[in-house]
Amino acid sequence: MINFRLILLVFFLFITGCAQQIPKSTTPDDNWRQQLATISHFSAEGKMAFISPQKRQSANFVWQQQNKDYELDLNTFIGTNVLRLQKQGEQVLLEVDDEHYQDSNAQQLVYRLSGWLLPLTEPQSWLLGQLESDAQMDELKRVRSAHWLSPDQRRWQIRYEQFEAINGVWLPTRITLVHESLRVKLLINQWQVQ
Secondary structure (H helix, E strand, O other): OHHHHHHHHHHHHHHHHHHOOOOOOOOOOOOHHHHHHOOOEEEEEEEEEEEOOOOEEEEEEEEEEEOOEEEEEEEOOOOOEEEEEEEEOOEEEEEEOOEEEEEOOHHHHHHHHHOOOOOOOOHHHHHOOOOOOOEEEOOOOOEEEEEEEOOOOOEEEEEEEEEEEEOOEEEEEEEEEEEOOEEEEEEEEEEEEO
């Protein structure tokens, strides 16, 4: 009798396991690059590290982009806000330590007040992996590495180390930006694309 119950239990467990659906692959279509080029509203969350010969710093970040306007929040690992940057039109607002600053150049403002050099002019092109000129692509047409010249003439080497399929397009989840002796590493653990 015990053997019959054991066989019955194993049978029901097997049937239950077979009834579960396996999620379908979200591999993008062949035209995913055209879809990527149309993305203008998105948000990305993750971790950012600044590595230079003098020091290493890291923060959690939340990036929200709507067309050419964006908001960047950098927070410590315990949730304390390090800085909040908002770009609206030609105006840039920066909040650091409850102090407010304004400028027309986000990159220069952040560098002047925090010492962090970030490519903040037209960031959606490198953040989404939309770079095509001077880029090395993989077999799926994803950018693996590219050079990007920021409007202030700083040359950045950008490496895309990992991607995830989100809403039918490949989006980067690990990015390394290098300018001279500075490395900026981004680990993106959440994308939301509209």
